[in-house]
Amino acid sequence: MxxxxxxxxxxxxxxxxxxxxxxxxxxxxxxxxxxxxxxxxxxxxxxxxxxQQAPVPDNDAERVDALKATGVLEGNKREALDALAKRAADVFNTSVAVITTIDKDREYFVGQSGKLPDAITDDTGTLLPMDREHAICNYVLANDKTLVVSDIERDPRFADNETIEQWNVRFYAGAPLRAADGLIIGALCILDSAPRTLEANEIALLETMAADVVANITTSDADEVASVKSAPAASSTTVGQEVPQ
Structure with missing residues (x-):
């Protein structure tokens, strides 16, 4: 029994x-x-x-091609994406925020706000890629929408995941990074060491910030130079901004 x-x-x-x-x-x-x-x-x-594993989307090959076309895996956007991750962590007052991309077999961390002491990293504290099947963000792809896990320890899909356990986090929220034609190439994720929830307006804000991340990833260097010379549009959020109540 x-x-x-x-x-x-x-x-x-x-x-x-x-x-x-x-x-x-x-x-x-x-x-x-x-x-x-x-x-x-x-x-x-x-x-x-x-x-309970995340199913592979029908358009996965097309989605992976869209990711590779951005060139983000080459690391040339790292500084800007780290800054966007830090902005997300500051806005939501979480332990850390990461920007992930997922190819056919692996999840890559192309931006992060800080270090996760118990996670697998290189000598600089940068998170190393993990197998796609172990990634929470893989469920964002599969479900085609923002995923909020209020308490990882209460969700059997992730509570027994040894890789995630190394991160020592309890809360996860990930908003999809939608490239051209709505293809999801990754997620903007906020993580915290204590359980918590997000209100509808907070989820909307996270999704807006994810759109900012995609805009950065898909903007060419030439476009960036042009945008600096012209009057830039106001950012959707600012570092230290309070989440609307």
């Missing part, structure tokens, strides 16, 4: 591994959605792992 204990509006202290052992339950869930995924993993873990 396996026991799954459902607790609605449970205080955090009841959701720890220590409390789980005291309650003699195989799992504690806080929502119906979590219950379905947890029970599936208990009954048939291999099938659940496959079913």
């Amino acid at each position: 396996r026991i799954v204990l459902a607790l609605w509006n449970a205080p955090p202290e009841l959701l720890t591994d220590e409390s789980l052992a005291k309650l003699k339950a195989d799992a504690v869930v806080t929502s119906v959605e979590e219950a379905v995924r947890r029970i599936h993993r208990i009954i048939d873990p291999e099938e659940a792992t496959v079913v």
Whole structure:
């Protein structure tokens, strides 16, 4: 017999591994959605792992071609994208923000606001690519919309992911980076060490900032020079800007 204990509006202290052992339950869930995924993993873990993976979009080859056409993987936009990631972290007051792109097999971090101490990085603290199947942003591609995970530890799709666990984060929100024809090449993501939620207007703001990122990625160096000489359009957000309430 396996026991799954459902607790609605449970205080955090009841959701720890220590409390789980005291309650003699195989799992504690806080929502119906979590219950379905947890029970599936208990009954048939291999099938659940496959079913709960993000499906590959039908237009994936076209999407990968669009990513490669931007040239962003060559690293020539790194400084500007790091600045945009920092702006996102400041606006939403999160531990870190990253800008990701996903090709056929790998997720690449083309911009980040700061270091993640326990993550796999190079000597400069830059996040190294990870397998696409382990990337939360892969679900942004698959679902074709912004993804908000209020508490990673409560979502079986990610709670058992060793790569994500190294990041020591609990909250994730990723807005798609839509290139030409609506093809999604990656995501602008904000991450925090504590669970949290986003209001509808905050999600809209994150999506607006993601559009700013795409504009930077798809702008050629010549266009950048031209835009400097002309009167630039006002930015949609500024560093340190408060999120509208």
